[in-house]
Amino acid sequence: xxxxxxxxxxxxxxxxxxxxxxxxxxxxxxxxxxxxxxxxxxxxxxxxxxxxxxxxxxxxxxxxxxxxxxxxxxxxxxxxxxxxxxxxxxxxxxxxxxxxxxxxxxxxxxxxxxxxxxxxxxxxxxxxxxxxxxxxxxxxxxxxxxxxxxxxxxxxxxxxxxxxxxxxxxxxxxxxxxxxxxxxxxxxxxxxxxxxxxxxxxxxxxxxxxxxxxxxxxxxxxxxxxxxxxxxxxxxxxxxxxxxxxxxxxxxxxxxxxxxxxxxxxxxxxxxxxxxxxxxxxxxxxxxxxxxxxxxxxxxxxxxxxxxxxxxxxxxxxxxxxxxxxxxxxxxxxxxxxxxxxxxxxxxxxxxxxxxxxxxxxxxxxxxxxxxxxxxxxxxxxxxxxxxxxxxxxxxxxxxxxxxxxxxxxxxxxxxxxxxxxx
Amino acid sequence: xxxxxxxxxxxxxxxxxxxxxxxxxxxxxxxxxxxxxxxxxxxxxxxxxxxxxxxxxxxxxxxxxxxxxxxxxxxxxxxxxxxxxxxxxxxxxxxxxxxxxxxxxxxxxxxxxxxxxxxxxxxxxxxxxxxxxxxxxxxxxxxxxxxxxxxxxxxxxxxxxxxxxxxxxxxxxxxxxxxxxxxxxxxxxxxxxxxxxxxxxxxxxxxxxxxxxxxxxxxxxxxxxxxxxxxxxxxxxxxxxxxxxxxxxxxxxxxxxxxxxxxxxxxxxxxxxxxxxxxxxxxxxxxxxxxxxxxxxxxxxxxxxxxxxxxxxxxxxxxxxxxxxxxxxxxxxxxxxxxxxxxxx
Numbered sequence: 001x002x003x004x005x006x007x008x009x010x011x012x013x014x015x016x017x018x019x020x021x022x023x024x025x026x027x028x029x030x031x032x033x034x035x036x037x038x039x040x041x042x043x044x045x046x047x048x049x050x051x052x053x054x055x056x057x058x059x060x061x062x063x064x065x066x067x068x069x070x071x072x073x074x075x076x077x078x079x080x081x082x083x084x085x086x087x088x089x090x091x092x093x094x095x096x097x098x099x100x101x102x103x104x105x106x107x108x109x110x111x112x113x114x115x116x117x118x119x120x121x122x123x124x125x126x127x128x129x130x131x132x133x134x135x136x137x138x139x140x141x142x143x144x145x146x147x148x149x150x151x152x153x154x155x156x157x158x159x160x161x162x163x164x165x166x167x168x169x170x171x172x173x174x175x176x177x178x179x180x181x182x183x184x185x186x187x188x189x190x191x192x193x194x195x196x197x198x199x200x201x202x203x204x205x206x207x208x209x210x211x212x213x214x215x216x217x218x219x220x221x222x223x224x225x226x227x228x229x230x231x232x233x234x235x236x237x238x239x240x241x242x243x244x245x246x247x248x249x250x251x252x253x254x255x256x257x258x259x260x261x262x263x264x265x266x267x268x269x270x271x272x273x274x275x276x277x278x279x280x281x282x283x284x285x286x287x288x289x290x291x292x293x294x295x296x297x298x299x300x301x302x303x304x305x306x307x308x309x310x311x312x313x314x315x316x317x318x319x320x321x322x323x324x325x326x327x328x329x330x331x332x333x334x335x336x337x338x339x340x341x342x343x344x345x346x347x348x349x350x351x352x353x354x355x356x357x358x359x360x361x362x363x364x365x366x367x368x369x370x371x372x373x374x375x376x377x378x379x380x381x382x383x384x385x386x387x388x389x390x391x392x393x394x395x396x397x398x399x400x401x402x403x404x405x406x407x408x409x410x411x412x413x414x415x416x417x418x419x420x421x422x423x
Numbered sequence: 424x425x426x427x428x429x430x431x432x433x434x435x436x437x438x439x440x441x442x443x444x445x446x447x448x449x450x451x452x453x454x455x456x457x458x459x460x461x462x463x464x465x466x467x468x469x470x471x472x473x474x475x476x477x478x479x480x481x482x483x484x485x486x487x488x489x490x491x492x493x494x495x496x497x498x499x500x501x502x503x504x505x506x507x508x509x510x511x512x513x514x515x516x517x518x519x520x521x522x523x524x525x526x527x528x529x530x531x532x533x534x535x536x537x538x539x540x541x542x543x544x545x546x547x548x549x550x551x552x553x554x555x556x557x558x559x560x561x562x563x564x565x566x567x568x569x570x571x572x573x574x575x576x577x578x579x580x581x582x583x584x585x586x587x588x589x590x591x592x593x594x595x596x597x598x599x600x601x602x603x604x605x606x607x608x609x610x611x612x613x614x615x616x617x618x619x620x621x622x623x624x625x626x627x628x629x630x631x632x633x634x635x636x637x638x639x640x641x642x643x644x645x646x647x648x649x650x651x652x653x654x655x656x657x658x659x660x661x662x663x664x665x666x667x668x669x670x671x672x673x674x675x676x677x678x679x680x681x682x683x684x685x686x687x688x689x690x691x692x693x694x695x696x697x698x699x700x701x702x703x704x705x706x707x708x709x710x711x712x713x714x715x716x717x718x719x720x721x722x723x724x725x726x727x728x729x730x731x732x733x734x735x736x737x738x739x740x741x742x743x744x745x746x747x748x749x750x751x752x753x754x755x756x757x758x759x760x761x762x763x764x765x766x767x768x
Binding site: 094096101104106107110113114115117128132200201202203239246410419 | 692
């Protein structure tokens with residue numbers, strides 16, 4: 001009896017494992033057929049790296065923390081990779097879902113070496129989560145160029161500066177994009193309550209959430225509203241996207257926001273799952289709007305509730321970096337690229353952009369555009385007097401924040417609800 | 424002929440062919456060439472010294488877990504809680520390293536203490552499942568599963584709470600330990616011969632216990648027939664507890680390897696699922712220690728080789744998991760078929 005039960009249990013367990021593994025399989029999609037046939041040839045010729053013929057195609061690698069089609073952070077990188085392929089005639093080799101939950105037992109530096117084995121001479125690490133691994137990899141592979149997006153290891157004025165000649169940090173000044181997002185939210189909310197779907201807590205996420213708040217506050221007050229009537233609350237889920245059982249569920253967090261009077265939720269995580277929830281609640285009669293993040297076309301997921309998306313356009317800076325690697329002018333640098341204020345949505349020049357969403361009213365859209373023009377004209381919201389969340393002074397009256405003060409923002413700002421650090 | 428050992432091997436070969444055929448069908452339905460996929464998985468795991476080293480990195484914890492499970496299986500116990508025992512091993516190891524982070528003691532000593540700590544942590548966690556079974560009447564499958572969830576919760580609590588990185592609240596993991604807290608690695612490769620040595624010692628130890636000692640014999644007696652063993656004077660519940668402790672210590676060592684040789688910090692998924700994978704290896708080898716090394720190596724190779732699938736063929740790498748699971752299912756099915764066949768004949 002006991003034995004039968006045990007056998008049954010084992011069978012069930014094995015079945016469970018198979019099924020859970022099967023769950024992921026259909027993702028095998030949209031394979032560029034060319035890659036499948038070309039790539040194995042590269043593996044079998046390890047010598048290719050050294051005795052490269054002159055006209056050889058430049059191969060670069062891309063490691064993405066989330067799925068390449070996440071409608072957010074990773075997809076923006078994937079599209080940038082396609083842009084590079086087109087502009088440079090280069091070839092991309094990539095691996096997505098590079099995180100310990102999706103690829104157990106592996107580390108990003110190990111996976112980067114798999115891309116090098118496919119011929120990559122430059123590897124892009126696309127996540128803060130891979131910062132340590134990118135350093136390890138760059139030091140272990142001094143002849144491979146490394147771009148670490150969103151990091152600050154090679155910022156001479158930064159807090160963790162290290163000299164790593166083959167590594168460059170690239171980030172966009174998303175503060176501006178987030179300010180516009182906050183502005184759009186403030187001009188859309190009826191309740192004056194804005195929710196911010198935060199990922200994990202660190203310097204980057206604190207400064208971006210705070211930027212959204214500053215933009216919201218600015219536009220709220222410009223529109224003649226009572227400053228005290230604005231509520232801005234941040235809820236952190238614990239990682240860049242949902243990991244079941246590990247993070248808070250961002251869909252649930254969005255739902256909590258929408259059903260407690262926060263009629264606009266700004267996504268700060270790697271994908272716009274708040275839009276899906278907004279769409280559902282809107283159809284049930286709860287006014288719910290959302291701001292997406294990271295990827296230019298993210299609003300397409302739910303246009304009827306999407307009021308805008310601040311996004312990264314990694315192509316132009318990556319193009320410069322790869323070109324410099326190709327022609328021998330590579331320099332290790334820290335790049336924190338501003339939007340191209342002449343046209344923030346120019347795909348060839350602007351690293352940061354903002355698109356008004358279909359759900360944004362015409363008046364609000366005009367006001368957001370005017371706000372963007374003001375920012376382009378030099379309006380600085382990181383200017384005093386500003387206090388930290390706990391009331392201690394951040395910037396004195398008339399003081400403008402330095403890059404370091406913005407990058408390493410140590411707390412949320414006064415007026416924001418939510419944790420500044422883990423308790 | 425089909426009754427003997429040869430027959431068993433024949434049926435297992437049929438199972439392997441069926442499993443490969445099944446996975447091939449999945450591949451064909453996804454529009455991919457099975458041959459190419461298998462070839463990529465092979466070159467991805469044995470194609471170069473570096474890749475083989477990565478396979479060994481996976482092989483080490485998997486072998487330790489499998490070794491531990493052979494002990495509990497011999498005692499007739501389904502120690503599904505092994506996953507949590509790995510986690511607790513990792514937590515304890517990280518805890519010990521944290522204590523000594525500013526110490527001037529020789530790193531070798533600290534690492535040794537940390538690994539021993541991990542083994543004790545894993546053993547104690549396993550003893551909980553044992554106590555629940557012995558004194559609480561909770562089947563070890565359910566007790567173990569429950570404890571697995573608790574161990575995950577504990578990891579998350581530590582990472583997000585007391586052990587968080589300065590100024591950061593992230594599920595990414597704790598601050599990496601300094602380099603001198605890592606087991607020394609082979610230059611240019613990620614594998615540590617120390618880790619490999621520990622894993623080999625683990626399986627040899629288990630093989631020796633099961634094949635060459637009265638202790639092992641009694642353990643098997645308890646596993647084969649609990650009541651008869653009791654009547655013959657074997658202290659049965661004590662032997663169950665011993666087996667939990669040994670398995671927990673080996674799983675804890677696997678967790679310690681994950682911290683000192685792979686991740687160098689605590690992360691939420693520190694066990695990498697090796698507990699469940701180890702259960703599959705143990706089932707596949709029908710609890711014979713001698714087969715643990717090749718089969719664990721094969722499973723590790725599948726894990727590492729499958730990374731090539733998304734890179735080269737844009738296929739999902741969970742295919743390796745499908746193959747592993749299907750293989751176990753078919754082996755179990757064919758074993759059942761063989762027994763029926765033998766009875767009839």
